[in-house]
Amino acid sequence: MNITFVGGGNMASALIGGLLQQDYPGAQIHVVEINAENREKIKHQFGVTTGTELRAGIIDRDVIILAVKPQQLFTVAKQLAPLLAGQLVISIAAGIRTSDLSRWLGSYDYIVRAMPNTPSLIRAGVTGLYALPTVINQQKENATSILNAVGLVLWVEQEALLDAVTAISGSGPAYVFYFMEAMLQVGVELGLSIEQARQLTLQTFLGAVQLAGQSEEDVGILRSRVTSKGGTTEQALLKMEQEDIKNAIVRAVHVAFKRAQQMGDELGSL
Ligand SMILES: NC(=O)C1=CN([C@@H]2O[C@H](COP(=O)(O)OP(=O)(O)OC[C@H]3O[C@@H](n4cnc5c(N)ncnc54)[C@H](OP(=O)(O)O)[C@@H]3O)[C@@H](O)[C@H]2O)C=CC1
Numbered sequence: 001m002n003i004t005f006v007g008g009g010n011m012a013s014a015l016i017g018g019l020l021q022q023d024y025p026g027a028q029i030h031v032v033e034i035n036a037e038n039r040e041k042i043k044h045q046f047g048v049t050t051g052t053e054l055r056a057g058i059i060d061r062d063v064i065i066l067a068v069k070p071q072q073l074f075t076v077a078k079q080l081a082p083l084l085a086g087q088l089v090i091s092i093a094a095g096i097r098t099s100d101l102s103r104w105l106g107s108y109d110y111i112v113r114a115m116p117n118t119p120s121l122i123r124a125g126v127t128g129l130y131a132l133p134t135v136i137n138q139q140k141e142n143a144t145s146i147l148n149a150v151g152l153v154l155w156v157e158q159e160a161l162l163d164a165v166t167a168i169s170g171s172g173p174a175y176v177f178y179f180m181e182a183m184l185q186v187g188v189e190l191g192l193s194i195e196q197a198r199q200l201t202l203q204t205f206l207g208a209v210q211l212a213g214q215s216e217e218d219v220g221i222l223r224s225r226v227t228s229k230g231g232t233t234e235q236a237l238l239k240m241e242q243e244d245i246k247n248a249i250v251r252a253v254h255v256a257f258k259r260a261q262q263m264g265d266e267l268g269s270l
């Protein structure tokens with residue numbers, strides 16, 4: 001499949017990097033990017049062809065992945081509309097509904113909405129997918145195969161659930177990195193070198209994730225196994241409870257979900 005990315009920023013880079021790591025032929029990937037700095041970065045990092053314009057020849061490809069910011073999608077869609085002739089359009093924009101994108105593209109039928117995440121760069125991503133009912137099976141398979149190359153794929157039947165996917169796994173890596181930043185900070189405050197704090201923190205996340213993934217028990221039980229009576233973890237968790245950390249995280253993730261809905265409402269009215 002020949003793929004054109006429109007927008008070559010953070011998420012497009014993660015997808016392209018993951019695809020190339022899986023031996024996807026770079027010659028089949030083209031990136032349209034208006035930002036000169038990002039365009040150069042993509043060209044040097046991945047060796048794929050780049051350009052600044054949407055035009056026939058670039059767009060007559062099997063798959064077009066829209067990877068601009070949600071606020072930029074309307075303009076891109078309006079430029080793209082006259083160039084479409086049956087290609088599969090995959091939009092990764094948070095919040096933007098397929099019905100609105102279809103309207104901007106002149107009642108276009110072949111749209112899949114995707115919500116990937118940045119670990120796609122190392123093929124450890126996870127992507128939620130939703131297809132307009134008019135998308136043909138072969139195109140759904142193509143979308144699955146592209147996103148499967150960079151991680152796990154999960155189709156949802158109701159498009160609204162993609163806003164939940166956005167709040168959990170789309171934004172999720174940032175929550176994890178935030179927690180890591182806190183652990184690293186304390187490690188250094190307590191006298192470890194940055195490298196030691198980094199090794200301890202990363203291996204702790206990796207080990208905990210692998211343990212949770214391989215265990216049949218739920219994460220609450222796994223947590224209780226770390227928490228020795230009268231020990232250190234108990235004190236740390238007590239402090240977290242007192243500071244209402246879990247509820248703060250719950251509220252924060254709900255806010256991400258609401259923001260996705262809000263972007264869909266606001267930008268969808270264009
Ligand atoms: N980052 C993430 O983890 C994830 C992001 N997403 C979605 O992916 C999309 C991109 O996000 P992200 O990569 O973070 O954003 P970036 O800003 O890093 O990337 C978007 C790029 O597209 C460029 N661009 C803007 N207009 C055009 C145009 N008309 N033609 C070609 N290129 C254009 C931008 O240029 P300029 O900088 O000059 O505006 C920018 O370089 C968003 O819709 C986001 O919701 C989805 C899942 C995860």
Ligand SMILES: O=C(O)[C@@H]1CCC=N1
Nearest residue numbers: 094166169170171172
């Ligand atoms: O922050 C954002 O809006 C995008 C969507 C999910 C991750 N990044």
